[in-house]
Amino acid sequence: MQKEHNLSKNQKIIFDLIDKSGEPMKAYAILFNVQKKGIKAPLQVYRALDKLVEIGKIHKIESRNAFIACQNSSCQISKATAFSICESCENVSEISNSKLSKYLSNFEDDSGMRYSKYNLEFFGLCKKCKSK
Amino acid sequence: MQKEHNLSKNQKIIFDLIDKSGEPMKAYAILFNVQKKGIKAPLQVYRALDKLVEIGKIHKIESRNAFIACQNSSCQISKATAFSICESCENVSEISNSKLSKYLSNFEDDSGMRYSKYNLEFFGLCKKCKSK
DNA sequence: TTATAAATGTTATATTATTACATAACGTTA
DNA sequence: TAACGTTATGTAATAATATAACATTTATAA
Ligand SMILES: [Zn+2]
Ligand SMILES: [Zn+2]
Ligand SMILES: [Zn+2]
Ligand SMILES: [Zn+2]
Numbered sequence: 001m002q003k004e005h006n007l008s009k010n011q012k013i014i015f016d017l018i019d020k021s022g023e024p025m026k027a028y029a030i031l032f033n034v035q036k037k038g039i040k041a042p043l044q045v046y047r048a049l050d051k052l053v054e055i056g057k058i059h060k061i062e063s064r065n066a067f068i069a070c071q072n073s074s075c076q077i078s079k080a081t082a083f084s085i086c087e088s089c090e091n092v093s094e095i096s097n098s099k100l101s102k103y104l105s106n107f108e109d110d111s112g113m114r115y116s117k118y119n120l121e122f123f124g125l126c127k128k129c130k131s132k
Numbered sequence: 133m134q135k136e137h138n139l140s141k142n143q144k145i146i147f148d149l150i151d152k153s154g155e156p157m158k159a160y161a162i163l164f165n166v167q168k169k170g171i172k173a174p175l176q177v178y179r180a181l182d183k184l185v186e187i188g189k190i191h192k193i194e195s196r197n198a199f200i201a202c203q204n205s206s207c208q209i210s211k212a213t214a215f216s217i218c219e220s221c222e223n224v225s226e227i228s229n230s231k232l233s234k235y236l237s238n239f240e241d242d243s244g245m246r247y248s249k250y251n252l253e254f255f256g257l258c259k260k261c262k263s264k
Numbered sequence: 265t266t267a268t269a270a271a272t273g274t275t276a277t278a279t280t281a282t283t284a285c286a287t288a289a290c291g292t293t294a
Numbered sequence: 295t296a297a298c299g300t301t302a303t304g305t306a307a308t309a310a311t312a313t314a315a316c317a318t319t320t321a322t323a324a
Contacts, residue, residue, distance in 0.1 A: 006321095008270080008271055008272085008320090008321090009271085009272085010271075010272070011271090026310085026311085027310090027311065027312080028310070028311075040273080040274085041273075041274065041275085042311080042312070042313090043272095043273085043274085043275095043312085043313075043314090044272070044273075044274095046311090046312065046313075047271075047272080048271095051270095051271090062194035062195045062253075063194045063251065065280095065310085065311065065312095084241060084243065084245055084247070086245075087249075093243070095241050097241055097242075100239065100241075103235060104252075104254075107232065107254070109216060109227050109229055109232075110229075111216065111225070111258070111259070112259065113216055113218075113254075113256055113257070113258055113259065114256055115216070115254040115255060115256040116255060116256045116257075117219075117254070117255040117256065118252060118253065118254045118255065119195065119252070119253050119255075120236075120250060120251070120252045120253075121194075121250065121251050121252075122236075122239070122245075122247040122249070122250045123247060123248060123249040123250065123251075124245055124246055124247040124248045124249065125245070125248075126243070126245055127243070127244065127245065140289090140290095140301080140302055140303085141302085141303085142302075142303075143302090158279085158280085159279090159280065159281080160279070160280075172304080172305085173304070173305065173306085174280080174281070174282090175281085175282075175283090175303095175304085175305085175306095176302095176303070176304075176305095178280090178281065178282080179302075179303080180302095183301095183302090197279085197280065197281095197311095
């Protein structure tokens with residue numbers, strides 16, 4: 001079970017927005033959307049994003065500089081993330097595949113370095129875009 | 133075998149710099165370093181970087197907004213990249229592991245989407261930093 | 265209560281990346 | 295070689311992303 005985090009006011013406003021959108025949102029798009037709720041400065045957005053990433057409620061899609069709500073809310077996998085990204089329509093979805101996550105969580109390379117975290121981004125064309 | 137690409141003047145200057153540094157370099161650090169060679173504007177740097185990424189001579193470390201020379205120069209894996217990143221000293225190295233790359237290149241999830249490309253970033257502490 | 269940590273508000277600024285437009289060099293083939 | 299299309303370059307301006315610094319407020323807990 002994931003620890004319950006009581007989100008603060010700004011964190012809740014921003015999480016709800018991202019969660020409802022269902023797709024990756026960029027920081028300044030978020031800012032624009034929450035200005036009517038009193039969040040006026042980039043830093044307010046980035047601070048909430050940082051916290052939400054830290055507790056695993058959202059993830060950053062690094063290749064897109066965008067943030068998406070975790071689609072595996074019942075489990076704590078913020079340190080083991082994998083995404084599927086369509087290079088045509090930019091649809092993003094979080095991959096939840098236990099074999100993959102086991103394989104990667106246990107991965108060791110020649111260096112003997114043990115990894116505490118990973119992020120994987122797959123790219124391709126989604127079904128819709130492939131059939132066009 | 134990788135196709136030989138004849139790098140242009142700017143591409144060569146910038147590739148040589150990144151390659152010699154042996155570590156990830158940021159675009160504006162590159163710019164600063166090549167100004168004495170006549171490359172004066174960000175766009176000149178970004179254009180060369182784009183091309184070098186496209187042909188697989190360098191890779192972008194997405195989580196760091198930095199660029200590193202490909203450490204697998206004899207093979208074409210610019211579309212299947214994996215990196216090991218130390219969160220303390222920021223040392224980055226490219227992982228070359230055929231099992232891993234086969235596993236990921238053949239990965240399919242429930243969506244049936246087939247991926248033409250992936251990027252994987254592992255995080256942890258390197259040996260040096262772990263023993264501190 | 266009182267101390268401590270966490271979150272907020274605000275302004276300014278740093279960092280990363282692209283648009284737009286003009287010109288030059290390169291590679292191909294007529 | 296001449297003409298053509300493609301790739302690369304130069305330059306200025308600006309957009310997009312992210313952080314620093316500082317003051318204040320709110321929540322948590324000893
Ligand atoms: Zn998740
Ligand atoms: Zn698509
Ligand atoms: Zn490589
Ligand atoms: Zn280290």
